[in-house]
Every structure is written in structure tokens, then in C-alpha cells.
Amino acid sequence: MNANLAITIAVDGVVYASWLFIVSLGLTLVFGVLKILNMAHGSVYAVGAYMAASVVGLMASRGMPLPLSLLAMLFAAAGVAAILGPLLERGLLARFYGRDEVLLLLVTYALFLMLEDGTKLVWGVNPYYVSEPYGLFGNVSIGTLSFVGYDFAMVGLAVLCGIGTWFGLNRTVAGKIVLAVIHNPEMSASMGVNVNRVYSAAFSAGVFLAALGGAFTAPMISVQPGISVSVIIVSFAVVIIGGLGSIEGAAIGALIVGLARAAAVHMMPEVELFSIYLVMTAVLVFRPEGIFQAVKARLI
Amino acid sequence: MGKGQGSAWRGGALGVAAVAAAMGMALPAQAEEVFKLGVVTFLSGQAAESFGVPAGNAAKLLVDVFNKGVAPKPYDKKGFGGMRIDMVMIDEAGGATKQVQELRNLYQRENVDAVVGYIGSGDCLAVSPAAEEMKKLLVLMDCGTPRIFEEASYKYVFRTASHAAMDNVALARYIKSRKVKADTMNLINQDYAWGQDSRTDFVGAMQQMNPAAKAQADLLPKFGSGQYNSEISALALQPADIVYSSLWGGDLQAFLLQATPRGLFAKSQLVLSAADHAFPSLGEKTPNGIIFGARGAYGILAQKSALNDWFWKTYQDAHGPAAVVQASYRMAQSLMGVKLAVEKAMAAAGGKKPTPEQIAEALANSEWESPGGPVRMALANGHQAIQNIAIGRTRWDAGKKMVMAEDIQHFKAECVNPPANMKSLDWIKAGFPGAKCD
Numbered sequence: 001m002n003a004n005l006a007i008t009i010a011v012d013g014v015v016y017a018s019w020l021f022i023v024s025l026g027l028t029l030v031f032g033v034l035k036i037l038n039m040a041h042g043s044v045y046a047v048g049a050y051m052a053a054s055v056v057g058l059m060a061s062r063g064m065p066l067p068l069s070l071l072a073m074l075f076a077a078a079g080v081a082a083i084l085g086p087l088l089e090r091g092l093l094a095r096f097y098g099r100d101e102v103l104l105l106l107v108t109y110a111l112f113l114m115l116e117d118g119t120k121l122v123w124g125v126n127p128y129y130v131s132e133p134y135g136l137f138g139n140v141s142i143g144t145l146s147f148v149g150y151d152f153a154m155v156g157l158a159v160l161c162g163i164g165t166w167f168g169l170n171r172t173v174a175g176k177i178v179l180a181v182i183h184n185p186e187m188s189a190s191m192g193v194n195v196n197r198v199y200s201a202a203f204s205a206g207v208f209l210a211a212l213g214g215a216f217t218a219p220m221i222s223v224q225p226g227i228s229v230s231v232i233i234v235s236f237a238v239v240i241i242g243g244l245g246s247i248e249g250a251a252i253g254a255l256i257v258g259l260a261r262a263a264a265v266h267m268m269p270e271v272e273l274f275s276i277y278l279v280m281t282a283v284l285v286f287r288p289e290g291i292f293q294a295v296k297a298r299l300i
Numbered sequence: 301m302g303k304g305q306g307s308a309w310r311g312g313a314l315g316v317a318a319v320a321a322a323m324g325m326a327l328p329a330q331a332e333e334v335f336k337l338g339v340v341t342f343l344s345g346q347a348a349e350s351f352g353v354p355a356g357n358a359a360k361l362l363v364d365v366f367n368k369g370v371a372p373k374p375y376d377k378k379g380f381g382g383m384r385i386d387m388v389m390i391d392e393a394g395g396a397t398k399q400v401q402e403l404r405n406l407y408q409r410e411n412v413d414a415v416v417g418y419i420g421s422g423d424c425l426a427v428s429p430a431a432e433e434m435k436k437l438l439v440l441m442d443c444g445t446p447r448i449f450e451e452a453s454y455k456y457v458f459r460t461a462s463h464a465a466m467d468n469v470a471l472a473r474y475i476k477s478r479k480v481k482a483d484t485m486n487l488i489n490q491d492y493a494w495g496q497d498s499r500t501d502f503v504g505a506m507q508q509m510n511p512a513a514k515a516q517a518d519l520l521p522k523f524g525s526g527q528y529n530s531e532i533s534a535l536a537l538q539p540a541d542i543v544y545s546s547l548w549g550g551d552l553q554a555f556l557l558q559a560t561p562r563g564l565f566a567k568s569q570l571v572l573s574a575a576d577h578a579f580p581s582l583g584e585k586t587p588n589g590i591i592f593g594a595r596g597a598y599g600i601l602a603q604k605s606a607l608n609d610w611f612w613k614t615y616q617d618a619h620g621p622a623a624v625v626q627a628s629y630r631m632a633q634s635l636m637g638v639k640l641a642v643e644k645a646m647a648a649a650g651g652k653k654p655t656p657e658q659i660a661e662a663l664a665n666s667e668w669e670s671p672g673g674p675v676r677m678a679l680a681n682g683h684q685a686i687q688n689i690a691i692g693r694t695r696w697d698a699g700k701k702m703v704m705a706e707d708i709q710h711f712k713a714e715c716v717n718p719p720a721n722m723k724s725l726d727w728i729k730a731g732f733p734g735a736k737c738d
Binding site: 005009011012013117120125126127131134135139146147148151217221222224226230231261262265266269270273 | 533582
């Protein structure tokens with residue numbers, strides 16, 4: 001492998017991993033706190049993309065400055081989280097807490113189907129384009145290739161999300177409370193923690209990260225029905241590799257998947273999809289709980 | 301009342317009854333009969349926006365103008381030969397197994413007289429044997445795989461559009477005719493039947509046109525991938541004279557949005573096999589100079605004709621000013637073919653509503669004019685259509701606010717479709733024997 005190819009694989013892998021990490025981070029956070037494998041996470045990603053496309057499109061039609069579209073995408077994701085987070089968690093998921101985990105998985109699958117149809121009802125089946133922000137950061141030349149600067153901005157956003165989430169959980173009082181709930185909700189409740197509020201906040205944070213991923217992906221794709229499916233499948237692979245509920249695991253998992261996929265595309269394109277699941281299988285063989293998930297003893 | 305009066309009354313009554321009985325033979329078929337038509341197209345999922353909804357819109361439009369009797373000749377009889385068309389439209393999404401069940405429901409619960417539709421090749425392959433088994437008329441209107449009639453034979457199943465081999469043979473002929481340098485080719489196609497078959501046909505056809513043509517990068521991203529950074533890097537690392545792709549829908553749009561700013565198309569000529577549907581949405585973001593096909597002489601590639609002008613205007617009046625795309629044309633040509641076949645079968649049956657067997661007999665080997673040009677049921681014992689096709693290049697027209705086609709070349713059906721006795725891939729590998737291109 002020559003140096004140019006190695007650098008290209010590294011860049012492509014990191015760019016792909018950054019997108020994956022933002023979405024997977026939300027998925028792993030929700031699982032870590034609520035112990036729910038949220039199948040509807042991809043649908044929330046799609047809602048974020050649609051919301052961003054609508055808001056940025058509206059701004060463009062009113063001649064507002066293009067750089068503001070980045071803020072608009074951020075607020076679009078926050079808006080989705082503020083509305084959908086408490087609504088879905090309090091309105092639906094909370095009614096199934098304490099039931100079998102498989103049942104909760106089915107509930108989130110039902111939610112996925114409902115949100116899919118909901119987005120079609122609101123936005124229709126025609127595609128939305130908001131590609132203008134994609135050119136905001138110009139182009140970057142690496143080796144013989146030209147890359148779009150926006151892709152590197154996504155890497156920066158992913159790093160910010162990762163550090164922000166880690167800092168929030170490990171260096172703030174609110175984060176300590178969340179960690180306490182993760183370790184033992186009953187004990188936390190007996191100490192006066194409002195566990196339901198923690199669940200709602202954590203779920204909303206997960207929704208925000210999914211919507212953020214969708215919002216900042218919108219400028220580089222055609223936003224239309226079906227975009228939720230592919231993202232959720234690969235995100236599951238990421239969190240399984242990294243370890244469900246682990247932020248560091250999501251980061252490493254995203255990097256592994258991103259680099260494996262990029263290497264396959266460049267060197268053996270016929271195994272592109274297979275490469276991701278090959279890595280996942282290899283990790284599961286040696287670390288069934290994922291790279292960063294410690295083996296836990298049962299409480300009773 | 302005397303005897304004579306009674307006889308006269310009875311005689312009159314019998315006469316009226318006889319006339320009524322005679323009329324009764326024709327009246328239900330011509331004035332009261334209903335032809336129940338099932339239409340299957342993607343109303344949801346990734347193919348809905350590009351193909352399903354435009355096809356569905358065309359079906360609604362055509363059924364409406366047929367029922368009102370306001371279509372141009374020879375499609376100006378109300379409904380199907382006077383029978384009102386009652387349409388039931390269902391969603392093609394959900395996979396082949398679901399579609400077989402839905403087809404059975406259409407025939408057995410909805411009691412439809414015929415089903416027209418299907419875009420996905422997998423769906424076409426799955427539903428065809430089911431329709432044959434039930435002895436019900438099935439008219440496939442779009443799906444691309446040649447395998448339907450090359451690997452099986454049907455009495456009740458038809459396809460009223462050319463299969464995908466035509467698209468790629470025409471592209472190869474266009475590239476040669478326009479002297480586009482194509483010694484090296486990079487390929488990017490979706491990793492399923494459509495993408496893989498298109499790639500095989502295109503590479504085969506190109507190597508017949510230019511034996512020195514060599515494929516370099518051969519990428520098969522999964523369907524619905526959305527992110528193409530790695531693929532674009534791979535294509536740019538080994539620049540080829542042309543980049544060929546059969547991507548469609550959101551995948552094609554995302555690929556264009558991501559590859560254009562990276563300058564990929566400044567290094568290589570982009571060649572797209574079925575791309576017209578992506579341009580109305582992309583608008584001015586569509587790169588100029590793409591060599592593209594539309595799976596027929598459709599939309600911005602269509603030849604001028606009174607029927608095409610009528611279809612374009614009627615469709616735009618109903619659905620807005622965007623260019624009319626391939627799926628709408630394919631649905632229209634299918635419904636026009638079925639209409640003429642039903643009317644021919646009806647005439648042969650003395651004005652009675654025809655049976656599926658009678659319609660099938662009328663449709664086999666038939667020919668008709670469509671907005672995209674003549675359609676001939678020439679292959680597979682008259683069950684598979686061939687048609688003309690056009691290839692052109694994109695150009696954004698700021699005045700019309702529409703992507704237009706320029707440098708268009710039309711190819712006759714016999715030039716780009718295999719003859720009746722050959723499979724398409726064998727025909728390509730053999731160097732297109734029997735092709736008539738003059």
C-alpha cells in the first residue's frame with residue numbers, strides 16, 4: 001500500500017467515523033441509562049435531517065446569511081429533541097419500564113414505523129435539498145485528492161459531541177446523578193433522585209444527538225424517505241463493537257467501522273459491507289460484551 | 301280487451317323483450333360494465349419519489365382522461381371500450397413475498413380484471429409465476445431485469461417496456477458515435493440485481509465497441525448508502541476516461557452532491573444509465589455535460605410528436621411544471637397498450653367484456669404509439685416489448701429553470717434490443733448480431 005492510499009483511507013475512514021459517532025453516541029447513551037436498544041433512533045436522525053432541511057431552506061428563501069444555517073441546523077436538532085424526547089419517553093416508553101427488554105425493543109420498532117410514516121405525512125415523499133452549507137468550508141487538498149471542508153467540520157463536531165458528553169457525565173453534578181442512576185436506579189431513587197426526570201433527560205439527549213447527526217448530514221444527501229434504515233443498522237454495529245453504553249466504545253467502534261469500510265472500498269470493494277460485520281464478528285468472538293464494556297456481576 | 305288486442309300487446313311485448321335482450325348483449329359491456337384495474341407502484345420507500353409516485357400520478361391521470369374520453373386518438377373511446385375503468389392502487393413497498401400476497405388479494409378479493417405495475421425487478425420475478433398460476437392478466441410496466449422472459453415463458457404475463465440491456469447498449473453506441481474517449485472506465489453501481497446487471501451489460505457492450513476498453517475501479521456500494529466519500533476518493537485516485545453508474549434516486553442525488561464539489565467530473569466523463577428522474581429535484585445542482593439515458597425516449601429526451609406534446613402538457617397541468625420523467629411515460633405506455641388490447645379483444649368478442657385469455661391474445665405481438673414513441677411486443681412470443689431509446693447530455697437552462705438535454709441521439713428499438721431468439725447478455729457478447737441501426 002502506498003502512502004497516498006494509506007492517507008486517503010485514513011481520511012475517508014475518519015470522516016465516515018465522525019458521522020457514525022455522532023449518531024451512535026446517542027444510541028449508546030440511551031442504552032447506558034435506560035437499558036433500551038432504541039430502534040427508533042434512525043427515525044429521529046431522519047426527523048433531524050428533515051427539520052434542518054426545512055429550516056435552512058426557509059432561511060435561504062429569505063436571503064439570510066449562509067453561515068447562520070449552521071446555527072439553524074443546531075437549533076433544528078435541539079427543537080426535535082425538546083419536542084420528541086419527552087413526548088416519546090414520557091408518553092410511550094415510560095409505560096413499558098420494568099417489562100421484558102424484548103418487549104421494549106418491539107415498542108421502539110413500532111415507534112420506528114410510526115415515525116417513518118409520520119415524516120411522510122409531514123414532509124411528503126419528495127426529496128429536500130439544502131446543499132448550500134456543504135460549500136461553507138471550501139475544499140481541502142490532501143495528497144492528490146480534494147476533500148470538502150464541511151466533512152472535516154463534521155469531524156470537529158463529532159469530537160465536540162464526544163468531549164461534551166464525557167465531560168457532562170464525569171465532571172458535572174448532573175452527570176454524577178446520571179451515573180448513579182445507571183449503576184442503581186432503586187438506590188438513587190431512595191436517595192432522593194428523580195429517576196424519571198433523569199430518564200427523560202437522557203433520552204432527550206440521545207434524541208438530540210441523533211437529530212444533530214441527521215441535521216448536519218442533510219446538506220450532503222438528498223433528504224427523503226428511507227434514510228433512517230441504513231444509519232441505524234451501522235450504528236448498531238458500532239455500539240456492539242465498542243460496548244453498549246460506553247462513550248469511548250462508541251468512538252473506537254465508529255473509528256474501526258469507518259476505517260474498515262474505507263479500506264474495503266479502496267482495496268476490496270466487493271466486501272465493503274461484509275467488512276463491517278466481519279470486524280463486529282471478530283470483536284464478539286473475543287469480547288462478547290464489546291471492547292469497552294466491563295463484565296458485570298449480577299446484583300442478585 | 302279483445303283477443304286480437306291481446307295478441308298485438310303480447311307481440312309488442314315480445315318484440316321489446318327481444319330488442320332489450322339483443323341490446324342486453326351489448327349494453328352492459330358498453331355502458332354499464334366496469335373494468336377493474338389494479339395498479340401497483342411504490343407509494344413509499346426509497347423508490348417512491350423517483351419512480352413510484354410519478355408512475356402513480358400517470359396512472360391516475362390516464363384513467364381519468366380515458367374515463368372522460370378526452371385522450372387523443374386512438375385512445376379516445378371512453379374507459380376501455382366503453383367500460384368505465386375502476387382503479388385500485390396499492391403500494392409496491394414491502395418486498396417480494398408481500399407483493400405476491402397483495403397480487404392474490406387484488407385478483408381474489410378485489411376481483412380486478414388486470415394488474416398493471418411493478419418497478420422492482422425482484423417483485424416482477426416473484427409476481428409473474430403467481431399471476432400465471434391464477435390465469436390472470438399481469439402487465440409489468442417498468443422493471444429492468446431481462447430474466448423474466450429469458451428464463452421463463454408465460455401466457456398471462458407481459459412487459460410493455462424494454463428491459464435494461466437496451467439502456468446500456470445505447471449508452472455504449474452513443475459513446476462510440478460521439479467519439480468520447482473511453483479506454484478506461486470506473487464503475488459505481490448499487491450492490492443488487494439492477495446495479496450488477498447494468499454493470500455487466502455496460503462493460504460487455506463497451507468492450508464490443510472498443511475492445512481496448514478496460515474497467516478499473518469497480519465499486520458496489522450497498523443500496524441506500526448515502527455516504528460516498530470513500531467511493532469518490534477511490535474513483536478519483538485512479539482517474540478513468542469515464543465514470544459509469546446506474547445509481548438512481550436518493551443514492552444518485554447524494555453521489556452527485558458529494559462528488560461534484562470534489563471535482564470528480566472534471567477528471568472523468570460521467571455516464572448515467574437511468575438518471576432523468578434525478579434532474580428535476582437537483583435542478584441547477586446537476587452538473588452540465590453528463591451523458592445520460594432515461595430508459596427510453598422519454599421526457600427531456602423524447603422526440604416531438606402530437607401524442608408526446610399532449611401527454612407532457614396534460615401531466616404538467618395536473619402535477620406542476622417539473623419535467624415529466626421516465627416512470628410516468630412507462631406507466632402511460634403500459635395503460636395505452638392495455639387499453640387498445642382490451643378494445644381489440646372486446647371487438648373480437650362481439651362487444652362483450654373480454655376474458656383474460658382474450659386480452660392476452662390481443663396484447664401479444666401488438667404495436668401501439670406511446671408518448672415515448674412506438675412500442676412493439678416483439679420478444680418472448682410477443683410478451684416482451686421493445687422500444688426506441690435516446691441518449692443525451694445535461695445542460696442547465698436558466699431561462700426555463702430546468703435541466704435540458706442536448707446533443708441527443710435516438711436509437712431504433714432494433715438497434716439496441718436483442719432479437720427474439722437470443723438472451724440479452726449472449727447477444728451483447730456475440731457483438732449484437734442482427735442489430736439494425738440504419
